Amino acid sequence: MNVYNARRQSVALGAELGRGGEAVVYKLAVQPALLAKIYYGAPREGYEDKLAWMQANPPDDPTRAQGHSSIAWPNDLLYTPAGQLAGYVMVNVQNAVPLLLVFNPRSRAKTLPSFNRRYLHRAARNLAAALGALHASNYIVGDLNESNVMVTPSALITLIDADSFQVQRRVGSKPILHPCPVGKPEYTPPELQGKTFAEVPRQPEHDRFGLAVLIFQLLMEGNHPFRAQWLGSGDAPPVEDRIRDGAWPYAYKPILPLAPPRGGPGLNVLHPALAKLVRQCFMDGHTDPRARPLPEEWEEALNTAEDALVACDLGHLYSNHLNRCPDCQALADAQRAARPASSTFAQPMPGRTTGNTQPMSKTARPAGPSSASSPARTISWPGGPRLRSLSWAALAAALRPPPVVTQATITCRHCSRVNSADEIYCQNCAHRLGASRVCPHCGHGIPANAHFCPRCGRPV
Secondary structure: OOEEEOOOOEEOEEEEEEEOOOEEEEEEOOOOOEEEEEEOOOOOOOHHHHHHHHHHOOOOOOOHHHOOOOEOOOOEEEEOOOOOEEEEEEEOOOOOEEOHHHHOHHHHHHHOOOOOHHHHHHHHHHHHHHHHHHHHOOOEOOOOOOOOEEEOOOOOEEEOOHHHOEEEEEEOOEEEEEOOOOOOHHHOOHHHOOOOHHHOOOOHHHHHHHHHHHHHHHHOOOOOOOOOEEOOOOOOOOHHHHHHHOOOOOOOOOOOOEEOOOOOOOHHHOOHHHHHHHHHHHHHHHHOHHHOOOHHHHHHHHHHHHHOEEEOOOOOEEEOOOOOOHHHHHHHHHHHHHOOOOOOOOOOOOOOOOOOOOOOOOOOOOOOOOOOOOOOEEEEOOOOOEEEEOOHHHHHHHHOOOOOOOOOEEEOOOOOOEEEOOOOEOOOOOOEOOOEEEOOOOOOEEEOOOOEOOOOOOEO
16 A cells, blocks of 8 residues: 655555554554554544644653653654545554553463563553643543553553544634544443443543553452452343442442452552552542542552562562562462361472472471461471471571672663662663563562572572
8 A cells, every 4th residue: 555644755564563443553664663553444534633733732751751652642644645644653662562461460471571560550650641641731542441551561651542532622712622432331430331432522530530440450460440249139230330330349338239359359459549549539539520530649659659569578579568468368378278178298388399308297287377476386397407487488488598689780781770780671761671680480680690589589
């Protein structure tokens, strides 16, 4: 297909990258850092004026200084030989994956193995910053969902499908609105459920609902905030009906017979500053949409929550307001549920092997992780000394080799930013730090000269 830019210069299309409902995305043959979105036929009415306005009035990009585009903004329009709008040119975000693959812990482990809880907080913060920049320039996403957000391994994000954003342009003193014509019910606020999107002017508080859903999914292992156990009779109402009715399962007294999903994390795993904003959005915001938190409020709370992350003995990150690691608690609960009640076999210490393979006696074996208030117990190791321990986790920590002391910082080769030694990506330019490796056990960054992970203490 032959296409031309506004200066009537031919633009050569390269390899096709993907197809959507309205368009095909190609690389540019001579500029692989750019993409072309080409519509199947004539675009929606008014798109040329809308895209021309967007090209002339871009928002401030919060990650421009890092050489990254948080929004795949139209930067040139493309036309057919007959002069009809064919599509537009946008940035090609390299090595990015859809947000959907980051939600689920299993797909995340395969796709972004170094993406720990700290990076989940950063991706959420960067998403909030991008949305705040759009709102500051009077743009509304409208169709904010998991498929139009891309994430890089360094937790930078890019909003795509900008041509569907709601745009209000002015011709003289007359405002002209180009509404967002699409949306997904799972990310649509209660007041818009069942409405025809092309006929409804979107407001910033509508985007704020979708932002809260995405942040919740990022930090709660992919669980949608309105996913629930149904405790009533008959079939459970669909998610969009629960959103419309405000049937939030984490409420103190849900309005329907439901509860948070079985096996999912509780709301308490979130830092209190984040839990407060979640309640503010899905409880207060149900009756008063303006009560939904601003993107800037999410940014501040996410920064606070990231600073509060600590690591357990096994390298899991969790908020320091908790008494113990929720990942270790979930693992212990699963092991306890799977253990036969009449088992006569000793259980090996998690994450540690020794040269002596004799089983520990049943009477001496600890029953599993216990709280600090559990009575001290004496454990006899075959061929070894008698040790007293308050908990199984404490004993494991005592026997684990101490981590080596490593350099405190790593300087980025690209921008000279001095980073903490446990960072995997530069926190200024997002390039991978060449002197850093990834622990195969906990995913933490490891300085090149370390023989043990400084986070979990295991040999690498």
